[in-house]
Amino acid sequence: MNGSNGKNRVRTRVGATLLAAVLLGIGVMAALDEIIFHQLLAWHHFVETDSSALALASDGLLHTLELVLLVSGAALMLRLHETGQHAAGYRGAGFLLGMGGFQLFDGIVDHKILGLHQVRYVDNLLIYDIGWNAAGLLLLAIGYWLLRRARHGEAMSQR
Amino acid sequence: MNGFTLVFGLLAGLYGWGWWRLKTRGRAWPRWRLVLFCGSALAIGIVLSPPLMHWAHGDFRGHMVVHLVAGMIAPLGLVMAAPVTLALKNVPARWGRRWVGFVSSLPMRILSHPITAAVLNVGGLMALYLTDLYAVMLHSPGFALWLHWHFIIAGCLFSWAIAGPDPAPQRPALEWRFAVLVVSMAAHAMLSKWMFQFHFPASVPLEQVRQGAELMFYAGELPEALLVYVLARQWLRSRYRETPASITS
Numbered sequence: 001m002n003g004s005n006g007k008n009r010v011r012t013r014v015g016a017t018l019l020a021a022v023l024l025g026i027g028v029m030a031a032l033d034e035i036i037f038h039q040l041l042a043w044h045h046f047v048e049t050d051s052s053a054l055a056l057a058s059d060g061l062l063h064t065l066e067l068v069l070l071v072s073g074a075a076l077m078l079r080l081h082e083t084g085q086h087a088a089g090y091r092g093a094g095f096l097l098g099m100g101g102f103q104l105f106d107g108i109v110d111h112k113i114l115g116l117h118q119v120r121y122v123d124n125l126l127i128y129d130i131g132w133n134a135a136g137l138l139l140l141a142i143g144y145w146l147l148r149r150a151r152h153g154e155a156m157s158q159r
Numbered sequence: 160m161n162g163f164t165l166v167f168g169l170l171a172g173l174y175g176w177g178w179w180r181l182k183t184r185g186r187a188w189p190r191w192r193l194v195l196f197c198g199s200a201l202a203i204g205i206v207l208s209p210p211l212m213h214w215a216h217g218d219f220r221g222h223m224v225v226h227l228v229a230g231m232i233a234p235l236g237l238v239m240a241a242p243v244t245l246a247l248k249n250v251p252a253r254w255g256r257r258w259v260g261f262v263s264s265l266p267m268r269i270l271s272h273p274i275t276a277a278v279l280n281v282g283g284l285m286a287l288y289l290t291d292l293y294a295v296m297l298h299s300p301g302f303a304l305w306l307h308w309h310f311i312i313a314g315c316l317f318s319w320a321i322a323g324p325d326p327a328p329q330r331p332a333l334e335w336r337f338a339v340l341v342v343s344m345a346a347h348a349m350l351s352k353w354m355f356q357f358h359f360p361a362s363v364p365l366e367q368v369r370q371g372a373e374l375m376f377y378a379g380e381l382p383e384a385l386l387v388y389v390l391a392r393q394w395l396r397s398r399y400r401e402t403p404a405s406i407t408s
Contacts, residue, residue, distance in 0.1 A: 067380055
Protein backbone atom coordinates (compact mmCIF):
# COMPACT_ATOMS: atom_id res chain seq x y z
CA MET A 1 0.00 0.00 0.00
CA ASN A 2 2.86 2.39 -0.64
CA GLY A 3 2.05 5.13 -3.06
CA SER A 4 4.17 8.00 -4.18
CA ASN A 5 3.78 11.31 -5.80
CA GLY A 6 6.30 13.17 -7.84
CA LYS A 7 7.07 15.99 -5.41
CA ASN A 8 7.90 13.99 -2.32
CA ARG A 9 11.36 12.52 -2.22
CA VAL A 10 10.68 9.96 0.53
CA ARG A 11 8.37 7.01 0.19
CA THR A 12 4.86 7.95 1.24
CA ARG A 13 2.62 5.44 2.94
CA VAL A 14 -0.97 5.64 1.75
CA GLY A 15 -2.22 2.76 3.91
CA ALA A 16 -0.69 4.08 7.14
CA THR A 17 -1.90 7.63 6.44
CA LEU A 18 -5.43 6.38 5.79
CA LEU A 19 -5.30 4.25 8.95
CA ALA A 20 -4.19 7.18 11.12
CA ALA A 21 -6.85 9.47 9.62
CA VAL A 22 -9.61 6.85 10.03
CA LEU A 23 -8.60 6.29 13.69
CA LEU A 24 -8.74 10.05 14.28
CA GLY A 25 -12.11 10.29 12.51
CA ILE A 26 -13.67 7.51 14.57
CA GLY A 27 -12.23 8.94 17.79
CA VAL A 28 -13.43 12.48 17.06
CA MET A 29 -16.93 11.33 16.04
CA ALA A 30 -17.27 9.15 19.14
CA ALA A 31 -16.08 12.05 21.29
CA LEU A 32 -18.54 14.44 19.60
CA ASP A 33 -21.35 11.93 20.16
CA GLU A 34 -20.41 11.58 23.81
CA ILE A 35 -19.92 15.27 24.48
CA ILE A 36 -22.89 16.70 22.55
CA PHE A 37 -25.56 13.99 22.75
CA HIS A 38 -24.67 12.17 25.96
CA GLN A 39 -23.54 15.03 28.13
CA LEU A 40 -24.67 18.45 26.86
CA LEU A 41 -28.08 17.51 25.45
CA ALA A 42 -28.41 14.30 27.52
CA TRP A 43 -30.57 12.70 24.80
CA HIS A 44 -29.23 9.20 25.39
CA HIS A 45 -26.55 7.08 27.07
CA PHE A 46 -24.59 4.29 25.47
CA VAL A 47 -26.63 1.51 27.04
CA GLU A 48 -30.10 2.52 28.14
CA THR A 49 -31.03 0.09 30.89
CA ASP A 50 -31.86 0.32 34.54
CA SER A 51 -28.23 1.09 35.43
CA SER A 52 -26.93 -2.45 35.62
CA ALA A 53 -23.26 -2.82 36.48
CA LEU A 54 -22.57 -4.47 33.13
CA ALA A 55 -24.09 -1.59 31.15
CA LEU A 56 -21.91 0.90 33.00
CA ALA A 57 -18.87 -1.30 32.44
CA SER A 58 -19.57 -1.36 28.69
CA ASP A 59 -19.75 2.42 28.71
CA GLY A 60 -16.40 2.62 30.48
CA LEU A 61 -14.82 0.25 27.95
CA LEU A 62 -16.25 2.18 24.97
CA HIS A 63 -14.98 5.44 26.38
CA THR A 64 -11.50 3.99 26.91
CA LEU A 65 -11.33 2.57 23.38
CA GLU A 66 -12.35 5.94 21.94
CA LEU A 67 -9.54 7.66 23.85
CA VAL A 68 -7.02 5.01 22.78
CA LEU A 69 -8.06 5.35 19.10
CA LEU A 70 -7.73 9.12 19.27
CA VAL A 71 -4.29 9.12 20.89
CA SER A 72 -2.94 6.26 18.74
CA GLY A 73 -4.20 7.93 15.55
CA ALA A 74 -2.59 11.22 16.57
CA ALA A 75 0.72 9.51 17.42
CA LEU A 76 0.77 7.65 14.09
CA MET A 77 -0.13 10.76 12.07
CA LEU A 78 2.53 12.78 13.89
CA ARG A 79 5.15 10.13 13.23
CA LEU A 80 4.28 9.96 9.53
CA HIS A 81 4.62 13.73 9.26
CA GLU A 82 7.92 13.77 11.16
CA THR A 83 9.41 11.24 8.79
CA GLY A 84 7.78 12.76 5.72
CA GLN A 85 5.97 9.50 4.95
CA HIS A 86 2.44 10.92 5.07
CA ALA A 87 0.48 10.65 1.85
CA ALA A 88 -0.96 14.09 1.10
CA GLY A 89 -4.57 14.06 -0.04
CA TYR A 90 -5.51 10.96 1.90
CA ARG A 91 -5.71 12.60 5.33
CA GLY A 92 -9.02 14.41 4.91
CA ALA A 93 -10.51 11.46 3.04
CA GLY A 94 -9.61 9.00 5.80
CA PHE A 95 -10.81 11.38 8.51
CA LEU A 96 -14.26 11.85 6.95
CA LEU A 97 -14.56 8.13 6.13
CA GLY A 98 -13.79 7.34 9.78
CA MET A 99 -16.31 9.89 11.04
CA GLY A 100 -19.07 8.84 8.64
CA GLY A 101 -18.35 5.15 9.15
CA PHE A 102 -18.66 5.44 12.90
CA GLN A 103 -21.81 7.57 12.67
CA LEU A 104 -23.51 5.07 10.34
CA PHE A 105 -22.31 2.07 12.41
CA ASP A 106 -23.68 3.72 15.54
CA GLY A 107 -26.97 4.56 13.77
CA ILE A 108 -27.56 1.11 12.23
CA VAL A 109 -25.83 -1.45 14.48
CA ASP A 110 -25.98 0.18 17.92
CA HIS A 111 -29.37 1.88 17.57
CA LYS A 112 -31.33 -0.55 15.41
CA ILE A 113 -29.76 -4.03 15.37
CA LEU A 114 -28.46 -4.21 18.94
CA GLY A 115 -31.01 -1.69 20.23
CA LEU A 116 -28.58 -0.32 22.81
CA HIS A 117 -30.12 3.13 22.76
CA GLN A 118 -32.13 5.44 20.51
CA VAL A 119 -31.14 8.90 19.32
CA ARG A 120 -33.74 10.62 21.46
CA TYR A 121 -36.62 9.39 23.56
CA VAL A 122 -39.54 11.11 21.80
CA ASP A 123 -42.64 9.95 19.89
CA ASN A 124 -41.44 10.76 16.41
CA LEU A 125 -38.16 8.86 16.40
CA LEU A 126 -38.01 8.28 12.63
CA ILE A 127 -36.95 11.86 11.87
CA TYR A 128 -34.07 11.59 14.31
CA ASP A 129 -32.99 8.23 12.89
CA ILE A 130 -33.07 9.56 9.33
CA GLY A 131 -31.14 12.65 10.32
CA TRP A 132 -28.54 10.62 12.22
CA ASN A 133 -27.88 8.14 9.43
CA ALA A 134 -28.11 10.74 6.66
CA ALA A 135 -25.35 12.70 8.41
CA GLY A 136 -23.25 9.54 8.45
CA LEU A 137 -23.93 8.84 4.77
CA LEU A 138 -23.11 12.42 3.81
CA LEU A 139 -19.76 12.26 5.63
CA LEU A 140 -19.00 8.90 3.98
CA ALA A 141 -19.90 10.28 0.54
CA ILE A 142 -17.65 13.32 0.93
CA GLY A 143 -14.89 11.07 2.26
CA TYR A 144 -15.23 8.74 -0.74
CA TRP A 145 -15.19 11.70 -3.14
CA LEU A 146 -11.98 12.99 -1.50
CA LEU A 147 -10.47 9.50 -1.70
CA ARG A 148 -11.13 9.32 -5.44
CA ARG A 149 -9.59 12.75 -5.96
CA ALA A 150 -6.51 11.67 -4.00
CA ARG A 151 -6.19 8.46 -6.03
CA HIS A 152 -6.25 10.53 -9.22
CA GLY A 153 -3.74 12.98 -7.77
CA GLU A 154 -6.27 15.81 -7.85
CA ALA A 155 -6.53 16.61 -4.13
CA MET A 156 -5.85 20.18 -3.02
CA SER A 157 -2.74 19.19 -1.05
CA GLN A 158 -1.29 17.24 -3.99
CA ARG A 159 -1.05 20.17 -6.37
CA MET B 160 6.90 19.41 56.97
CA ASN B 161 6.20 15.70 57.01
CA GLY B 162 7.69 12.47 55.75
CA PHE B 163 6.49 12.96 52.17
CA THR B 164 7.94 16.46 51.78
CA LEU B 165 11.20 15.27 53.34
CA VAL B 166 11.57 12.19 51.09
CA PHE B 167 10.54 13.90 47.85
CA GLY B 168 12.54 17.03 48.67
CA LEU B 169 15.61 14.82 49.14
CA LEU B 170 14.93 12.92 45.91
CA ALA B 171 14.51 16.16 43.94
CA GLY B 172 17.76 17.45 45.49
CA LEU B 173 19.59 14.24 44.52
CA TYR B 174 18.24 14.46 40.97
CA GLY B 175 19.34 18.08 40.71
CA TRP B 176 22.78 17.17 42.04
CA GLY B 177 23.11 14.35 39.49
CA TRP B 178 22.00 16.67 36.71
CA TRP B 179 24.53 19.31 37.78
CA ARG B 180 27.34 16.75 38.04
CA LEU B 181 26.73 15.53 34.48
CA LYS B 182 26.46 19.08 33.18
CA THR B 183 29.78 20.18 34.70
CA ARG B 184 31.43 17.14 33.12
CA GLY B 185 30.10 18.07 29.73
CA ARG B 186 27.63 15.21 29.42
CA ALA B 187 24.18 16.09 28.21
CA TRP B 188 21.04 15.41 30.18
CA PRO B 189 17.87 17.16 29.03
CA ARG B 190 16.71 20.01 31.22
CA TRP B 191 13.01 19.12 30.69
CA ARG B 192 13.64 15.93 32.60
CA LEU B 193 15.00 17.89 35.56
CA VAL B 194 11.93 20.18 35.46
CA LEU B 195 9.63 17.17 35.14
CA PHE B 196 11.17 15.35 38.12
CA CYS B 197 11.25 18.38 40.42
CA GLY B 198 7.73 19.41 39.35
CA SER B 199 6.36 15.94 40.10
CA ALA B 200 8.15 15.77 43.46
CA LEU B 201 6.80 19.23 44.30
CA ALA B 202 3.26 18.16 43.30
CA ILE B 203 3.42 15.19 45.68
CA GLY B 204 4.81 17.44 48.41
CA ILE B 205 1.92 19.88 47.91
CA VAL B 206 -0.99 17.42 47.80
CA LEU B 207 0.40 15.51 50.79
CA SER B 208 1.12 18.63 52.85
CA PRO B 209 -0.78 18.83 56.16
CA PRO B 210 -3.47 21.40 55.12
CA LEU B 211 -4.41 19.51 51.93
CA MET B 212 -4.27 16.15 53.66
CA HIS B 213 -6.63 17.52 56.26
CA TRP B 214 -9.08 18.59 53.52
CA ALA B 215 -8.72 15.21 51.79
CA HIS B 216 -9.43 13.43 55.05
CA GLY B 217 -12.80 15.11 55.53
CA ASP B 218 -13.89 15.48 51.89
CA PHE B 219 -14.01 12.72 49.27
CA ARG B 220 -13.35 15.21 46.43
CA GLY B 221 -10.16 16.22 48.18
CA HIS B 222 -9.23 12.58 48.59
CA MET B 223 -9.73 12.09 44.84
CA VAL B 224 -7.51 15.06 43.97
CA VAL B 225 -4.78 13.57 46.16
CA HIS B 226 -5.23 10.15 44.51
CA LEU B 227 -5.07 11.61 40.98
CA VAL B 228 -1.97 13.70 41.64
CA ALA B 229 0.01 11.45 44.01
CA GLY B 230 -1.07 8.12 42.51
CA MET B 231 -1.26 8.82 38.77
CA ILE B 232 0.06 12.13 37.42
CA ALA B 233 3.14 12.69 39.60
CA PRO B 234 4.40 9.06 39.37
CA LEU B 235 4.21 9.29 35.56
CA GLY B 236 6.35 12.44 35.71
CA LEU B 237 8.84 10.86 38.10
CA VAL B 238 9.24 7.78 35.87
CA MET B 239 9.44 9.73 32.58
CA ALA B 240 12.30 11.78 34.07
CA ALA B 241 14.37 8.52 33.99
CA PRO B 242 15.93 8.92 37.47
CA VAL B 243 17.64 5.50 37.37
CA THR B 244 19.37 6.24 34.08
CA LEU B 245 20.59 9.57 35.46
CA ALA B 246 21.83 7.88 38.63
CA LEU B 247 23.65 5.16 36.67
CA LYS B 248 25.41 7.78 34.55
CA ASN B 249 26.78 9.25 37.77
CA VAL B 250 28.12 6.06 39.36
CA PRO B 251 30.75 3.46 38.38
CA ALA B 252 29.70 0.89 35.78
CA ARG B 253 29.61 -2.01 38.22
CA TRP B 254 26.60 -0.36 39.93
CA GLY B 255 24.82 -0.53 36.60
CA ARG B 256 25.47 -4.26 36.35
CA ARG B 257 24.19 -4.68 39.88
CA TRP B 258 21.01 -2.78 39.00
CA VAL B 259 20.44 -4.95 35.94
CA GLY B 260 21.00 -8.05 38.07
CA PHE B 261 18.55 -6.72 40.64
CA VAL B 262 15.72 -5.96 38.20
CA SER B 263 16.33 -9.25 36.39
CA SER B 264 15.88 -11.28 39.57
CA LEU B 265 12.73 -13.35 39.70
CA PRO B 266 10.95 -11.44 42.52
CA MET B 267 11.56 -8.11 40.79
CA ARG B 268 10.45 -9.51 37.43
CA ILE B 269 7.20 -10.67 38.97
CA LEU B 270 6.70 -7.40 40.87
CA SER B 271 7.45 -5.18 37.88
CA HIS B 272 5.34 -7.20 35.44
CA PRO B 273 2.64 -4.93 33.94
CA ILE B 274 -0.15 -7.22 35.16
CA THR B 275 1.15 -7.20 38.76
CA ALA B 276 1.54 -3.42 38.64
CA ALA B 277 -1.97 -2.99 37.21
CA VAL B 278 -3.48 -5.24 39.87
CA LEU B 279 -1.66 -3.39 42.66
CA ASN B 280 -2.91 -0.11 41.19
CA VAL B 281 -6.52 -0.55 40.05
CA GLY B 282 -7.05 -3.62 42.23
CA GLY B 283 -5.91 -1.58 45.21
CA LEU B 284 -8.40 1.15 44.31
CA MET B 285 -11.22 -1.38 43.97
CA ALA B 286 -10.37 -2.89 47.36
CA LEU B 287 -10.28 0.59 48.90
CA TYR B 288 -13.54 1.95 47.46
CA LEU B 289 -15.77 -1.08 46.99
CA THR B 290 -15.22 -2.50 50.49
CA ASP B 291 -15.24 -0.94 53.94
CA LEU B 292 -11.50 -0.24 53.75
CA TYR B 293 -12.16 3.44 53.05
CA ALA B 294 -13.98 3.88 56.36
CA VAL B 295 -11.22 1.90 58.13
CA MET B 296 -8.62 4.22 56.59
CA LEU B 297 -10.38 7.34 57.89
CA HIS B 298 -10.09 6.02 61.44
CA SER B 299 -6.58 4.61 61.28
CA PRO B 300 -3.78 7.17 60.62
CA GLY B 301 -1.13 4.47 60.25
CA PHE B 302 -3.11 2.62 57.58
CA ALA B 303 -3.84 5.90 55.78
CA LEU B 304 -0.12 6.72 55.70
CA TRP B 305 0.71 3.28 54.35
CA LEU B 306 -1.99 3.61 51.68
CA HIS B 307 -0.52 6.88 50.44
CA TRP B 308 2.88 5.23 50.02
CA HIS B 309 1.22 2.23 48.38
CA PHE B 310 -0.43 4.37 45.71
CA ILE B 311 2.66 6.50 45.03
CA ILE B 312 4.87 3.40 44.64
CA ALA B 313 2.25 1.41 42.71
CA GLY B 314 1.77 4.39 40.37
CA CYS B 315 5.53 4.56 39.69
CA LEU B 316 5.70 0.81 39.24
CA PHE B 317 2.83 0.85 36.73
CA SER B 318 4.24 3.75 34.68
CA TRP B 319 7.66 2.09 34.61
CA ALA B 320 6.29 -1.37 33.77
CA ILE B 321 4.19 -0.02 30.90
CA ALA B 322 6.43 2.57 29.27
CA GLY B 323 9.29 3.61 31.57
CA PRO B 324 12.45 4.89 29.88
CA ASP B 325 14.71 3.42 32.58
CA PRO B 326 16.52 0.17 31.75
CA ALA B 327 14.34 -2.87 32.36
CA PRO B 328 15.58 -6.10 30.85
CA GLN B 329 13.14 -8.87 29.99
CA ARG B 330 10.10 -6.66 29.71
CA PRO B 331 7.01 -8.20 28.09
CA ALA B 332 6.37 -7.38 24.42
CA LEU B 333 4.94 -4.00 23.52
CA GLU B 334 1.60 -5.46 22.41
CA TRP B 335 1.19 -7.04 25.83
CA ARG B 336 1.95 -3.81 27.63
CA PHE B 337 -0.53 -1.99 25.38
CA ALA B 338 -3.22 -4.55 26.16
CA VAL B 339 -2.62 -4.31 29.93
CA LEU B 340 -2.77 -0.52 29.70
CA VAL B 341 -6.10 -0.54 27.83
CA VAL B 342 -7.64 -3.05 30.24
CA SER B 343 -6.53 -1.12 33.31
CA MET B 344 -7.79 2.16 31.80
CA ALA B 345 -11.17 0.54 31.21
CA ALA B 346 -11.15 -0.85 34.75
CA HIS B 347 -10.43 2.63 36.12
CA ALA B 348 -13.31 4.10 34.09
CA MET B 349 -15.68 1.28 35.13
CA LEU B 350 -14.76 1.66 38.78
CA SER B 351 -15.53 5.38 38.72
CA LYS B 352 -18.86 4.74 36.98
CA TRP B 353 -19.83 2.10 39.53
CA MET B 354 -18.88 4.43 42.37
CA PHE B 355 -21.03 7.17 40.81
CA GLN B 356 -24.06 4.97 40.22
CA PHE B 357 -24.01 2.56 43.15
CA HIS B 358 -22.67 4.92 45.84
CA PHE B 359 -19.25 3.58 46.78
CA PRO B 360 -17.66 4.11 49.29
CA ALA B 361 -20.95 3.87 51.15
CA SER B 362 -19.69 5.72 54.23
CA VAL B 363 -19.27 8.98 52.27
CA PRO B 364 -22.23 11.30 51.47
CA LEU B 365 -23.62 10.59 47.97
CA GLU B 366 -23.04 14.12 46.62
CA GLN B 367 -19.33 13.94 47.48
CA VAL B 368 -19.03 10.46 45.98
CA ARG B 369 -20.61 11.61 42.72
CA GLN B 370 -18.34 14.63 42.33
CA GLY B 371 -15.29 12.61 43.34
CA ALA B 372 -16.13 9.81 40.88
CA GLU B 373 -16.67 12.33 38.09
CA LEU B 374 -13.27 13.82 38.82
CA MET B 375 -11.76 10.33 38.79
CA PHE B 376 -13.40 9.52 35.44
CA TYR B 377 -12.37 12.67 33.58
CA ALA B 378 -9.11 13.80 35.20
CA GLY B 379 -7.84 10.22 35.30
CA GLU B 380 -7.79 10.26 31.49
CA LEU B 381 -5.00 12.81 31.28
CA PRO B 382 -2.19 10.57 32.62
CA GLU B 383 -3.71 7.56 30.82
CA ALA B 384 -3.75 9.35 27.48
CA LEU B 385 -0.14 10.42 28.07
CA LEU B 386 0.86 6.80 28.73
CA VAL B 387 -0.88 5.65 25.53
CA TYR B 388 0.98 8.37 23.64
CA VAL B 389 4.39 7.44 25.08
CA LEU B 390 3.81 3.76 24.33
CA ALA B 391 2.53 4.46 20.80
CA ARG B 392 5.62 6.60 20.14
CA GLN B 393 7.92 3.76 21.22
CA TRP B 394 6.17 1.40 18.84
CA LEU B 395 5.99 3.81 15.90
CA ARG B 396 9.65 4.81 16.23
CA SER B 397 10.68 1.27 15.33
CA ARG B 398 8.03 0.87 12.70
CA TYR B 399 8.35 4.17 10.86
CA ARG B 400 12.01 5.07 10.94
CA GLU B 401 13.45 8.31 9.68
CA THR B 402 13.95 8.03 5.97
CA PRO B 403 17.01 9.81 4.57
CA ALA B 404 15.89 12.65 2.31
CA SER B 405 18.16 11.42 -0.47
CA ILE B 406 16.13 8.26 -1.06
CA THR B 407 13.81 8.89 -3.96
CA SER B 408 10.62 7.00 -4.49
